[in-house]
Amino acid sequence: MSERDPGAAAKPAAPRDRSSWTRGRVLAASAVFTAVPMTFHRLVPNTPGHLGSLLESFLPWSGLVIMVLLGLALLRRSALALVALLLPTAAWTCLFGGLLLPGAQPGAHDLVVVQHNAGDENTDPAGTARSLADAKPDLIALEELLPAALPVYERTLAPRYPYHAVVGTVGLWSRHPLTDVQKVHIKPSEITDPWSRGLRGVVHTRHREIAVYVAHLPSVRIHATGLASAWRDESAGLLGKAVTAEKLRTVILLGDLNSTVGDRGLTPLSSQMNVPARGFAFSFPAAFPLARIDQVMARSATVSSIRTLPATGSDHLPVIARITLG
Numbered sequence: 001m002s003e004r005d006p007g008a009a010a011k012p013a014a015p016r017d018r019s020s021w022t023r024g025r026v027l028a029a030s031a032v033f034t035a036v037p038m039t040f041h042r043l044v045p046n047t048p049g050h051l052g053s054l055l056e057s058f059l060p061w062s063g064l065v066i067m068v069l070l071g072l073a074l075l076r077r078s079a080l081a082l083v084a085l086l087l088p089t090a091a092w093t094c095l096f097g098g099l100l101l102p103g104a105q106p107g108a109h110d111l112v113v114v115q116h117n118a119g120d121e122n123t124d125p126a127g128t129a130r131s132l133a134d135a136k137p138d139l140i141a142l143e144e145l146l147p148a149a150l151p152v153y154e155r156t157l158a159p160r161y162p163y164h165a166v167v168g169t170v171g172l173w174s175r176h177p178l179t180d181v182q183k184v185h186i187k188p189s190e191i192t193d194p195w196s197r198g199l200r201g202v203v204h205t206r207h208r209e210i211a212v213y214v215a216h217l218p219s220v221r222i223h224a225t226g227l228a229s230a231w232r233d234e235s236a237g238l239l240g241k242a243v244t245a246e247k248l249r250t251v252i253l254l255g256d257l258n259s260t261v262g263d264r265g266l267t268p269l270s271s272q273m274n275v276p277a278r279g280f281a282f283s284f285p286a287a288f289p290l291a292r293i294d295q296v297m298a299r300s301a302t303v304s305s306i307r308t309l310p311a312t313g314s315d316h317l318p319v320i321a322r323i324t325l326g
Contacts, residue, residue: 113140131318200214212254254296276306279306284315284316
């Protein structure tokens with residue numbers, strides 16, 4: 001046996017390959033970090049900058065974060081990260097999984113409704129009206145109706161929708177008789193210019209009388225400091241009080257509410273009305289929809305499904321929903 005050369009450097013021991021249960025600790029921590037605001041989003045404070053509302057507006061997109069983390073966990077072959085991902089996956093499924101299920105079969109007492117912000121820069125109101133009517137809904141609600149475009153909508157929709165009402169810049173077209181149309185006062189106190197964006201009417205169906213509200217809440221703006229939504233929140237509160245005071249049992253609300261149903265800014269409405277049970281129907285912006293701010297809600301009825309219709313000349317996509325009266 002040869003003697004070992006005392007001057008020779010010792011070779012470093014080969015590092016042991018870490019177990020799949022110890023790899024990916026950063027990914028596992030990221031998964032837990034993703035799950036916490038999803039599960040406890042109501043605890044995120046809304047001041048400063050309405051951060052809670054901002055989070056809730058885009059909460060469905062947290063599913064993309066889960067998919068990215070899943071891909072990285074598989075690439076790292078990290079069992080630890082995969083197990084940790086069960087937390088945000090479960091949270092997302094509880095919040096939004098039901099929206100992916102197929103809608104219920106049409107029933108005898110259903111109404112089909114269309115909600116659309118027609119757009120104040122829409123250069124084809126006639127084409128927009130025909131597109132909405134071709135979907136054959138019972139009711140069509142429109143916002144941003146300018147005086148120059150209104151006669152076009154009235155003329156185009158009249159053959160199939162003999163009953164309609166317009167208050168300010170919002171309107172409702174119906175296959176069924178429409179009576180008792182009133183202005184709904186939802187103007188924020190700081191707005192001094194002429195501003196009328198709410199109406200209420202009674203639609204007489206074969207099954208019952210329904211109070212139908214059409215509303216266009218003020219816009220919100222996203223700044224570096226957060227979400228500016230004070231006017232929208234005030235307007236939502238006023239609309240919520242009007243719905244609470246409504247004497248008819250069944251109420252349908254159609255409108256551009258400039259908010260998602262998960263945003264706590266709509267709590268005055270979502271706390272007392274049913275929201276769509278099936279479908280995401282992201283409606284804004286039309287070029288690349290990120291959120292559904294065009295809403296259909298109901299009281300003493302169920303919004304069983306909602307989806308978008310093809311783009312019109314507006315910066316919003318129309319949404320069509322089926323309402324089960326029960």
